[in-house]
Amino acid sequence: MTQHDRLLIIDFGSQVTQLIARRLRELNVYCEIHPYQNVTDAFLEDFAPKAVIFSGGPASVIDENSPRPPRSVYDLGVPILGICYGQQVMMQDLGGKVERGHGTAEFGRAYVAPKGSQIELLFGWFLDGREQVWMSHGDHVSAIAPGFEVFATSPGAPFAITADLDRRFFAVQFHPEVHHTPNGKTFYENFVRLAGFTGDWTMGAYKEEAIRAIREQVGDAHVICGLSGGVDSSVTAVLLHEAIGDQLTCVFVDHGLLRQNEAEDVVRMFRDHYNMKLIHADEAELFLGELDGVSDPETKRKTIGRLFIDVFQKYASEIEGAAFLAQGTLYPDVIESVSFAGGPSVTIKSHHNVGGLPEKMGLKLVEPLRELFKDEVRALGHELGLPASFIGRHPFPGPGLAIRCPGEITRQKLEILRKADAVYIDQIRKHGLYDEIWQAFVAILPVRTVGVMGDGRTYDFACALRAVTSVDGMTADYYPFSHEFLGETATRIINEVPGINRVTYDITSKPPGTIEWE
Numbered sequence: 416m417t418q419h420d421r422l423l424i425i426d427f428g429s430q431v432t433q434l435i436a437r438r439l440r441e442l443n444v445y446c447e448i449h450p451y452q453n454v455t456d457a458f459l460e461d462f463a464p465k466a467v468i469f470s471g472g473p474a475s476v477i478d479e480n481s482p483r484p485p486r487s488v489y490d491l492g493v494p495i496l497g498i499c500y501g502q503q504v505m506m507q508d509l510g511g512k513v514e515r516g517h518g519t520a521e522f523g524r525a526y527v528a529p530k531g532s533q534i535e536l537l538f539g540w541f542l543d544g545r546e547q548v549w550m551s552h553g554d555h556v557s558a559i560a561p562g563f564e565v566f567a568t569s570p571g572a573p574f575a576i577t578a579d580l581d582r583r584f585f586a587v588q589f590h591p592e593v594h595h596t597p598n599g600k601t602f603y604e605n606f607v608r609l610a611g612f613t614g615d616w617t618m619g620a621y622k623e624e625a626i627r628a629i630r631e632q633v634g635d636a637h638v639i640c641g642l643s644g645g646v647d648s649s650v651t652a653v654l655l656h657e658a659i660g661d662q663l664t665c666v667f668v669d670h671g672l673l674r675q676n677e678a679e680d681v682v683r684m685f686r687d688h689y690n691m692k693l694i695h696a697d698e699a700e701l702f703l704g705e706l707d708g709v710s711d712p713e714t715k716r717k718t719i720g721r722l723f724i725d726v727f728q729k730y731a732s733e734i735e736g737a738a739f740l741a742q743g744t745l746y747p748d749v750i751e752s753v754s755f756a757g758g759p760s761v762t763i764k765s766h767h768n769v770g771g772l773p774e775k776m777g778l779k780l781v782e783p784l785r786e787l788f789k790d791e792v793r794a795l796g797h798e799l800g801l802p803a804s805f806i807g808r809h810p811f812p813g814p815g816l817a818i819r820c821p822g823e824i825t826r827q828k829l830e831i832l833r834k835a836d837a838v839y840i841d842q843i844r845k846h847g848l849y850d851e852i853w854q855a856f857v858a859i860l861p862v863r864t865v866g867v868m869g870d871g872r873t874y875d876f877a878c879a880l881r882a883v884t885s886v887d888g889m890t891a892d893y894y895p896f897s898h899e900f901l902g903e904t905a906t907r908i909i910n911e912v913p914g915i916n917r918v919t920y921d922i923t924s925k926p927p928g929t930i931e932w933e
């Protein structure tokens with residue numbers, strides 16, 4: 416458990432609760448999101464927050480049994496910030512009034528103007544006389560609770576910002592965490608400063624703490640780590656290696672569906688550079704053998720998934736004294752949040768990269784990245800000295816090139832695909848575009864086309880270039896390369912990669928497409 420000052424976010428089901436956590440982490444404040452159902456008196460005592468935030472949510476406080484925090488939260492003596500639904504909860508709990516929003520609902524951009532005296536929460540606000548904020552509410556506060564005063568209003572929200580300065584309770588009608596409240600960062604900065612946070616959540620400090628925690632958890636037992644060469648597993652492996660050295664063995668499963676030089680790069684880096692115990696499980700024959708003649712995408716994925724677990728288990732069971740399995744599970748995978756429907760059910764996303772294996776093999780889990788967001792994992796990787804080329808890598812799917820080779824997979828197609836992909840990525844790097852793109856790759860298409868090269872006719876494969884921008888891979892847009900870039904890349908691929916005589920660019924967004932071709 417972390418030793419830092421802690422801020423508790425009580426989640427009432429807003430779609431943007433995670434953004435509150437992101438804003439706070441950016442300010443080096445450690446915070447956790449917990450669904451309101453789990454926040455009991457005992458929980459609060461144990462968590463000992465230095466400040467609390469009530470999130471927004473889709474419910475109405477006027478309804479019976481609407482979500483509430485425990486009463487004891489108001490007696491902790493720490494600052495509380497209520498946002499939107501959280502504002503209404505606070506008002507009603509403390510003696511104010513909330514009414515249904517007939518005719519007063521406000522959605523989208525609004526402008527708030529200051530009222531009364533300047534307060535610390537609003538330092539740096541209203542420099543131009545007003546502040547743009549993002550509203551999204553149906554109900555509204557019609558009478559503020561005793562002890563509160565109004566410090567800003569908007570045309571639709573006479574109680575846009577209210578506060579009880581003695582108790583340091585703040586209640587706002589809008590969402591300061593979203594992008595459309597441009598000065599939201601200053602707002603949160605003010606809140607955490609007045610709550611006494613010192614910004615002690617830094618990656619340097621976290622690294623030391625995580626290493627101590629791993630040593631304590633593992634003792635003198637042995638740990639196995641599945642290493643794919645992706646950011647999460649690489650950072651997990653290097654962190655564990657710093658903590659327990661030779662008590663760690665990594666298993667790198669090479670299924671023959673990796674990109675050009677990928678296996679060599681990963682093995683060289685971890686075995687030679689970091690001096691880690693690393694098993695390079697070269698199982699290309701097994702995977703490609705079983706995939707022979709398979710063209711259905713789901714069968715491909717299932718076959719690869721099944722073999723992956725078998726192979727991993729085979730190698731892992733040969734490691735003597737192994738008691739733990741390390742996984743690169745991230746915070747977004749473990750946040751329990753109130754379901755969007757606002758009901759009492761809790762959605763728990765659990766992540767098992769090597770599905771079911773820990774139970775099957777009687778291994779306990781070590782998950783040192785459980786408290787981190789993706790960009791924090793990158794910062795930790797940086798802190799651990801991982802080269803930037805590893806930290807900034809585009810995601811690469813577990814089934815690898817299999818899902819970039821629609822239809823039947825053959826060694827010949829894989830070879831062509833690897834070469835074309837290497838040229839394409841080289842082009843993207845040379846033009847300085849790699850970091851602007853979420854993911855870029857080539858797919859080899861199951862069609863042959865006629866072409867002419869020199870004086871001869873060709874009859875070769877067509878390929879598709881894919882490049883997308885995205886924040887989380889859930890939605891994506893195609894990257895708007897210039898025509899010059901596309902032309903130059905197509906020429907290079909056709910000249911440098913025997914077997915391809917036609918290049919297309921995939922301009923499908925997600926949805927309706929997916930990022931991968933299968």
Ligand code: XMP
Binds near residue numbers: 812814889931932933
């Ligand atoms: P799609 O194709 O579903 O992909 O739009 C979204 C993101 O997930 C990656 N992806 C996978 N990653 N195992 C993985 O580890 C998989 O089976 C898998 N399928 C897709 C994909 O590369 C993209 O980043």
